[in-house]
Amino acid sequence: AQSVTQPDIHITVSEGASLELRCNYSYGATPYLFWYVQSPGQGLQLLLKYFSGDTLVQGIKGFEAEFKRSQSSFNLRKPAVHWSDAAEYFCAVVGGGADGLTFGKGTHLIIQP
Amino acid sequence: NAGVTQTPKFRILKIGQSMTLQCAQDMNHNYMYWYRQDPGMGLKLIYYSVGAGITDKGEVPNGYNVSRSTTEDFPLRLELAAPSQTSVYFCASSLEGALEAFFGQGTRLTVV
Numbered sequence: 001a002q003s004v005t006q007p008d009i010h011i012t013v014s015e016g017a018s019l020e021l022r023c024n025y026s027y028g029a030t031p032y033l034f035w036y037v038q039s040p041g042q043g044l045q046l047l048l049k050y051f052s053g054d055t056l057v058q059g060i061k062g063f064e065a066e067f068k069r070s071q072s073s074f075n076l077r078k079p080a081v082h083w084s085d086a087a088e089y090f091c092a093v094v095g096g097g098a099d100g101l102t103f104g105k106g107t108h109l110i111i112q113p
Numbered sequence: 114n115a116g117v118t119q120t121p122k123f124r125i126l127k128i129g130q131s132m133t134l135q136c137a138q139d140m141n142h143n144y145m146y147w148y149r150q151d152p153g154m155g156l157k158l159i160y161y162s163v164g165a166g167i168t169d170k171g172e173v174p175n176g177y178n179v180s181r182s183t184t185e186d187f188p189l190r191l192e193l194a195a196p197s198q199t200s201v202y203f204c205a206s207s208l209e210g211a212l213e214a215f216f217g218q219g220t221r222l223t224v225v
Contacts, residue, residue, distance in 0.1 A: 009153065032211050043117075043203060043216040044156075090155060094211050099171060100146045101205075101214055103155040 002027040002093045006104035013081050014112045021076040021107050023091030031093045033074040034101065035065055038088040047089075050074060061085070086111045115139050119204050119217035126194040126224045134189040134220050136204030144207045145187040146171075146214060147179065149200040156203065162187055163210065194224045 003026040013019050025031055032051050036044040048059025055067040065076045074091060088108050092101040120135045138145065143164045148156040158171030162181040176198055178190040187206075191198060201221050205214040 034213055036216075041219075043218045044205075045216075046213050049213050099161055099169070100144070100158055100207070100210065101156075103148075103157075105153060105155040 002031065002095045002102045004091050004093050004102055004104035006089075006091055006107050008107045009105070010108045010110065012110040012112055015083055016080050019076075019078045019081045019085070019109070021089050021091075021109070023074045023076065023104060024072050025074060025091070025093045026072065027093055027095055029095070030069075031095065033065075033067060034092040034094070035059065035063070035074075035076050036090045036092060037061075038090065038106075040087070044090065047076070081109075081111055083111045083113070085109060117204055117206055117215050117217035119202075119220050121220060122218065123221050124223070126191075126222065128194060128196065128224060130194050131190070131192050132194070132222075134191075134202055134204075134222070136187045136189065136217060137185050138187075138204075138206040138215070139185065140206060140208070140215065141184060142206035142208050142215075143184070144210050144214075145181065146205045146207075147177070147187070147189045148203045148205065149173065150203060150219075151200050159189065159202075191222075196224050198222065199224045 005024045034049045035047040050067045088106045091104045117138045146161045147159040157173045160179040162168045204217045207214040
């Protein structure tokens with residue numbers, strides 16, 4: 001069965017600074033990978049996804065992520081964060097079955113002024 | 114675009130009561146899911162459905178039941194509410210199992 005690890009529970013970044021959120025996955029074949037963002041009291045919104053091809057994928061709100069098979073990682077990055085980026089971020093993987101996404105436990109992003 | 118609609122948004126139940134969380138999607142998606150979200154635990158799959166008339170258990174199905182009589186609707190039933198079911202519940206849908214899921218706004222349930 002697949003699994004996802006997000007090693008950082010909380011991350012604090014100054015506004016305008018760069019950001020990297022870590023995600024490691026476990027899956028036997030090539031996974032489908034996703035990053036979702038959850039603002040307080042809201043549902044989950046898809047930031048970006050990786051299915052195949054170019055290992056650097058671009059998403060909404062200026063985010064990007066890089067798939068590294070050798071490291072089983074799919075880290076999320078943003079060159080300069082904005083106060084509105086404060087939220088919970090979830091990495092997820094889906095395998096070949098019908099049982100949907102397997103989520104990491106999330107990383108809570110705090111933006112300092 | 115309505116997407117995935119969940120009702121109610123908030124609910125307080127007493128121990129032993131029952132209720133149904135409603136979920137409807139208007140995207141003609143075959144796959145639908147129910148997740149629960151607990152602090153620091155991410156989202157865990159309760160039940161899922163690959164089409165009308167077909168449902169299956171996820172990781173944490175105990176205490177819940179579902180039905181899928183139409184493509185659009187996927188209600189989640191709690192028969193005997195327990196404090197351990199205090200959580201935020203999310204319904205989601207996807208066109209296929211390996212594609213991205215679209216989420217509702219969630220239902221915050223408290224069992225006292």
